[in-house]
Amino acid sequence: MGESDSKPASGPFRADQLHDGDRYELSNGHPIYCVPAGPERGSRSLTGAAVIASDPDVEWAGVDVGFSVTPETLRAPDVAVAAPTAARGWREGAPPLAVEYAGVGQDEPDLRVKIGELLAGGSSYVWVVRLIGPRRVEVHRPGQPMQVCGSGDDLTAPGILRNPIPVDALYDRAAADRAVLRNLLQRAGYDGLEAVRAEGRDEGRDEGRVEGRGEDIAESILALLEDRGLAISAAARQRIAACRDPDQLKTWLLAAARITDPARLFD
Incomplete structure (x- = not known):
């Protein structure tokens, strides 16, 4: 060396x-x-x-x-x-x-x-x-x-x-x-960007399904009140139509089947 x-x-x-x-x-x-x-x-x-x-x-x-x-x-x-x-x-x-x-x-x-x-x-x-x-x-x-x-x-x-x-x-x-x-x-x-996009699409579909159920329940409330001959105000109709909480709408639907005074719907 x-x-x-x-x-x-x-x-x-x-x-x-x-x-x-x-x-x-x-x-x-x-x-x-x-x-x-x-x-x-x-x-x-x-x-x-x-x-x-x-x-x-x-x-x-x-x-x-x-x-x-x-x-x-x-x-x-x-x-x-x-x-x-x-x-x-x-x-x-x-x-x-x-x-x-x-x-x-x-x-x-x-x-x-x-x-x-x-x-x-x-x-x-x-x-x-x-x-x-x-x-x-x-x-x-x-x-x-x-x-x-x-x-x-x-x-x-x-x-x-x-x-x-x-x-x-x-x-x-x-x-x-x-x-x-x-x-x-x-x-x-996430595995990648496509996984994020797929999750967004799934959440959008879920939100759409929830919103669709809410609209169906709201229409059922109004139809039931009309069938029972109970007239409600325009403000009450608007409140029902604008609600997107299925649980709240179900509560109002049950009330619509029991009440005799439409003013008591939201009590």
Whole structure:
């Protein structure tokens, strides 16, 4: 093994020496400055985070959250999915799913090191979303060769995400909105938008049936009063016709069969 292939000596810093807001990650004790995101990376990482965080099986997701993979290594993926926690400070270990957006100015050697540290620390998936060149996502898994998914493909993370994520949804707002809508409907107990529409149609039919029964009962009340020779006022007719409560109408129907004074109908 040549000198250039040897593991660099540990640096002097530890994760517990960094604080929330510090623009540094750590790799084996060595500080790595994190430059602010440009408009494209910032916008698209937010789009992807919305899709991932809304998945029905995701209980916790974060953006730029620090994970202390080891006491000397602190990494902050652009998007991460992990178990929920009430603990303060850096998350310990590595997130099951980590997503990195790689654009202009990306430090490729450090990205390779970061991927290796996350996988070694326990990440099951590391997705690298490439912002230069054709739309593509590099999928890294422990002990497996890298896979590349392009526009039109779906990304899956069994045991972490319930739904597949279209590659385009990590780039494009319209595709992301469709995925988020699907996820939110599933969180609310619906299989999809068509299930909501079907429920609306069913409720409309139920309301129509209730309204139809009310109209039938109202007509029966008026017919019974007329058959018994009991004249009621126009206001009373209007009140009966406007009522949509079947139970109230049934009460008035029973009263119409007993009363002798039409003024007592509503007593």
